[in-house]
Amino acid sequence: MYKNLLSKYRYSLILLRQLVITEFKLRYQGSALGYLWSLMKPLFLFLIMYVVFVYFLRVGDGVPHWPVQLLLGIVIWNFFAEVTNNGVVAVVSRGDIMRKINFPKYIIVLASTISAGINFLINLVVVIIFMLVSGVEFRFEMLLAPVYILELTAFALGLAFFMSALFVKLRDINYIWEIVMQGLFYASIVIYPITMLLSRGREFAELLLLNPVAQVIQNVRQAMVSGEADTLLSISGNWVIALIPVVLSVVVLLLGAWYFKKQSPYFAENV
Amino acid sequence: MNKTADDTTAIKVDHVYKDFYLPHDKSNSIKSAALNILKKKSRQPGETQHALSNINFDIKKGEFFGIVGRNGSGKSTLLKILAEIYAPSKGSVQRDGRLVPFIELGVGFNPELTGRENVYLNGALLGFTTKQVDSMYDEIVKFAELEKFMDQKLKNYSSGMQVRLAFSVATRAEADILLVDEVLAVGDAAFQRKCYNHFRKLKKDKKTVVFVSHDMGAIREYCDRAIMIEKSKVVAEGDVNTVADKYTKMFMKEQSKEINPKEEQPDRWGNGIVKVKTVSAQKTEYKEDQYIDIEGEIVANQDLASDEYVIGFSIRNATGGQIMGSNSKILKVDLPPLKKGQTVKFAWRFPNVFNDGTYGIDATVIHPDTTIYDWWEDAAQFVVFKEARTPYPITPNIDFTIK
Numbered sequence: 001m002y003k004n005l006l007s008k009y010r011y012s013l014i015l016l017r018q019l020v021i022t023e024f025k026l027r028y029q030g031s032a033l034g035y036l037w038s039l040m041k042p043l044f045l046f047l048i049m050y051v052v053f054v055y056f057l058r059v060g061d062g063v064p065h066w067p068v069q070l071l072l073g074i075v076i077w078n079f080f081a082e083v084t085n086n087g088v089v090a091v092v093s094r095g096d097i098m099r100k101i102n103f104p105k106y107i108i109v110l111a112s113t114i115s116a117g118i119n120f121l122i123n124l125v126v127v128i129i130f131m132l133v134s135g136v137e138f139r140f141e142m143l144l145a146p147v148y149i150l151e152l153t154a155f156a157l158g159l160a161f162f163m164s165a166l167f168v169k170l171r172d173i174n175y176i177w178e179i180v181m182q183g184l185f186y187a188s189i190v191i192y193p194i195t196m197l198l199s200r201g202r203e204f205a206e207l208l209l210l211n212p213v214a215q216v217i218q219n220v221r222q223a224m225v226s227g228e229a230d231t232l233l234s235i236s237g238n239w240v241i242a243l244i245p246v247v248l249s250v251v252v253l254l255l256g257a258w259y260f261k262k263q264s265p266y267f268a269e270n271v
Numbered sequence: 272m273n274k275t276a277d278d279t280t281a282i283k284v285d286h287v288y289k290d291f292y293l294p295h296d297k298s299n300s301i302k303s304a305a306l307n308i309l310k311k312k313s314r315q316p317g318e319t320q321h322a323l324s325n326i327n328f329d330i331k332k333g334e335f336f337g338i339v340g341r342n343g344s345g346k347s348t349l350l351k352i353l354a355e356i357y358a359p360s361k362g363s364v365q366r367d368g369r370l371v372p373f374i375e376l377g378v379g380f381n382p383e384l385t386g387r388e389n390v391y392l393n394g395a396l397l398g399f400t401t402k403q404v405d406s407m408y409d410e411i412v413k414f415a416e417l418e419k420f421m422d423q424k425l426k427n428y429s430s431g432m433q434v435r436l437a438f439s440v441a442t443r444a445e446a447d448i449l450l451v452d453e454v455l456a457v458g459d460a461a462f463q464r465k466c467y468n469h470f471r472k473l474k475k476d477k478k479t480v481v482f483v484s485h486d487m488g489a490i491r492e493y494c495d496r497a498i499m500i501e502k503s504k505v506v507a508e509g510d511v512n513t514v515a516d517k518y519t520k521m522f523m524k525e526q527s528k529e530i531n532p533k534e535e536q537p538d539r540w541g542n543g544i545v546k547v548k549t550v551s552a553q554k555t556e557y558k559e560d561q562y563i564d565i566e567g568e569i570v571a572n573q574d575l576a577s578d579e580y581v582i583g584f585s586i587r588n589a590t591g592g593q594i595m596g597s598n599s600k601i602l603k604v605d606l607p608p609l610k611k612g613q614t615v616k617f618a619w620r621f622p623n624v625f626n627d628g629t630y631g632i633d634a635t636v637i638h639p640d641t642t643i644y645d646w647w648e649d650a651a652q653f654v655v656f657k658e659a660r661t662p663y664p665i666t667p668n669i670d671f672t673i674k
Contacts, residue, residue: 011398018395026383101372101396102355265358268351269291 012104019111024118038119039126042078046071049191063193064226068127068134072225073190073217075123076149080156080213081181082116087160088167088174095271105264106257109160113153120149127224136225144223152216155249158256165263168270188213194230206236212245212252280367281448281479282330282353287362289323289348322348324503326362332447333477337490337497337511339518346500347452350483354450368447368479371397382426386417386436389425393440407443414465415439435462442469448479460627460656487515488556488656538648545571545580545636545644548614552632552653557623559658561668565619565651569636571609580606581639582617587631587649594664595621600639624667625655 028034050067053059060066090112091098091105098105167173187208189197197205209215209232222229233242294317323345330336340346351357352364354372380389390411394404404411412418415435425433451470470493473480484490490497490511497514499507501521507514550567557563569582582604585596599606607615631649638644657666 014398014400015395018392018401022381022384022388022392025388026381029383097396099351099356103396268356 012107015103016107016111016114019107020114020118023111023115027115035122038122042071042074042123043126045078046074049074053191059191059196060193063195064228065131065134065136066193068130068136069193069221069225069229070191071130072127072221073188075120075127076152076217076220077185077188077190077213078123079116079120079149080152082119083113083153083156084159084163084177084181085174086112086116087156088163088177090160091164091267092167092271095267098268098271102268105267106161106260109157109164109260113157113160117153131225139223139227141223141227145220148216148219148223151246151249152212154253155212155216158249158251158253161256161260162252165260165267168263168267184211184213187211189217194218198230198235202235205230206232206241209235210241210244210248212249215245278367279331280329280365281332281334282367282481283365284326284328284349284353285363285365287323287326287349287352287359287364288321289345289352289357290360291320291322293317293320321503323352323359323500326500326505328498328505328508330448330479330481332367332479334496335474335480335482335494337494337514338481338483338500339485339487339490339497339514340500341521344500345503346483349500350450350452350481353481366448369445370448370450371441371444371446372450373441373452380425380433380437383424385424386421386428389436390421390440393437394443397440397444399443411436411439411443414442431462438462438466438469446478448481449473450481450483452483463656486556487519488554488558491515492558539646539650541636541643541645543645544573545569545575545609547634547636547645547647547650550584550632550634550647550650552651554653556654556656557625558656559668560623562620563623563625563653565632565653566616567618567634567651568614568616569645570614571611573611575609577606577608579638580609580644581635581637582606583635583637584619585633585635587633588628593633596633598635598637622667623655624665626661626664626666627656629654 028037031037033040049070054067054070060070063069087109090108094108097103163173163177185191188211189208194205194209197208209218215232218229218231222231222234231242232245233239236242326349338346338349348357350372352359353366354370355364356372381392384392387408390408391401391404395401399407412421415432415438417432417436420428420432428436467489470480470482474493480493482490482494494511496509497507497511498505498509499514499518507517546569548568548570550565553564553566554560565584581598581600583596583598583600585593587593609615630653632651632653633646633648634650635646636644637646659666
């Protein structure tokens with residue numbers, strides 16, 4: 001039994017590794033700058049946001065290291081967007097393999113999430129360079145950042161599991177998700193400092209921070225860049241409320257994985 | 272546990288049913304889903320197709336097991352259920368041992384990747400680590416005869432090259448049970464030979480192989496037992512020759528029904544006073560067989576004396592060149608006088624001197640003065656596939672002894 005489990009696990013790992021490699025090779029194939037593009041995209045988005053919101057609209061004046069916080073927010077948002085957007089189509093786009101051989105289907109979603117994760121880590125290097133240039137000081141709280149990222153990964157992965165399985169039956173999901181993402185981008189406190197919300201009222205900021213994406217972005221900002229950055233805990237002052245998005249992420253992951261597992265025997269005949 | 276009842280059974284198929292639900296229109300959208308909720312319908316309009324119903328059989332360990340059946344009979348669905356690609360709607364399949372499907376070669380091939388990258392991806396699907404593929408890579412490439420092409424993208428490969436590469440990787444699979452579906456339908460004779468050699472090796476190694484094919488010659492040669500699927504059910508099970516005969520008979524019946532003696536058919540002409548009703552080779556594939564047997568029937572549409580008609584044939588190779596032929600006049604065959612509506616059966620037997628390839632049979636009925644009653648080009652085909660192959664136009668059996 002134990003040996004059986006081990007061999008099954010081994011197969012998944014072999015396949016996972018190869019699918020991640022394949023995805024990376026395919027993504028930047030034929031482009032002259034290759035992997036550099038995964039750095040360029042968030043950098044240019046950052047540049048535009050910086051010019052529009054920081055330079056012209058003067059959003060974030062008085063917020064410590066706001067440009068770095070802005071970049072960090074964009075990079076985290078991109079990670080979330082990549083995991084979910086790639087996740088939606090992951091199963092359907094692998095339909096050809098699924099019709100020929102049986103393998104653990106969750107590997108497909110996991111592979112696309114890991115690809116996004118590698119991209120995220122490359123982007124993080126740029127963020128760290130920016131932090132050094134801007135003179136952000138090292139604090140031990142920074143070590144908490146991976147925990148928050150783990151929470152966001154759980155949330156995004158749960159959504160990816162759920163939507164990729166649903167997309168097999170309901171091909172409208174990717175359009176719906178595109179629209180949701182447009183709204184979520186502004187609701188996730190990426191391009192403006194939270195102080196702007198707080199001036200409108202504490203409750204509204206609290207409400208938006210119940211969204212794990214917003215909560216994680218604020219928490220990572222607080223941990224990595226500025227201890228002054230407000231988080232759900234600092235605003236609500238209530239541990240129970242602060243744990244809501246964490247619990248939500250875990251629940252989304254469990255439900256997503258459960259639905260995916262339930263549907264996966266029928267992927268091959270429905271894609 | 273994925274364990275079968277006793278130690279000698281590799282696969283146990285127990286009361287398996289499979290239904291496919293086919294929606295009537297492209298209705299997998301939110302709009303129709305919402306509409307159906309409003310109408311309190313759990314499902315969209317459509318129909319259920321019963322692809323398999325009540326399938327039961329066991330495959331023993333070390334057995335070469337054949338599954339035959341026409342296209343659409345459900346045999347591919349059955350194979351996919353055996354491979355755990357589809358889940359059965361009802362019933363269960365138990366397997367004992369590691370199973371690898373060869374369902375259509377080129378599992379997981381990606382046209383945008385190079386041959387080399389595809390080997391690694393395919394290897395991973397078969398459960399090989401990068402290191403393991405590294406160690407067998409050269410052999411795989413050599414077996415596929417693609418040394419010069421490995422760094423080209425797969426989309427630039429011919430279909431034959433893709434199949435060779437896929438097969439080459441697939442032969443490495445370490446499995447207790449192999450599922451093989453129509454792999455031999457593609458590729459040239461040389462490649463098919465490689466496939467057959469591999470199967471012979473599998474048989475020698477006492478692997479359990481489930482083999483789906485239309486080629487009764489291969490089924491008869493390799494399989495220990497077989498089943499025939501027709502209209503979602505098992506209609507024959509057991510002895511290979513019995514199953515293969517049943518299949519061939521059914522297929523021949525179908526084929527003779529399909530014959531449509533339209534005068535304007537470009538490959539068939541004549542005044543129709545006597546018509547060739549059916550012609551078929553007794554086997555679809557000939558290996559080392561001494562003789563090739565062709566059988567057929569003619570039907571008369573008016574009374575004719577025995578010296579008023581001649582039955583003939585000629586054999587064409589794949590490029591259409593006529594390579595041999597004869598008729599009842601040359602061979603001095605005594606033909607019976609014909610009454611209107613009467614059918615006469617005939618059989619031709621000639622030595623199998625042919626080289627590997629597909630051959631077409633032209634069947635003719637003419638008047639001795641060469642007026643054509645019926646001239647039917649390419650009325651039937653047969654395939655020759657020999658172990659002993661020569662590069663010459665004919666390959667007869669040769670007794671070669673040392674004295």
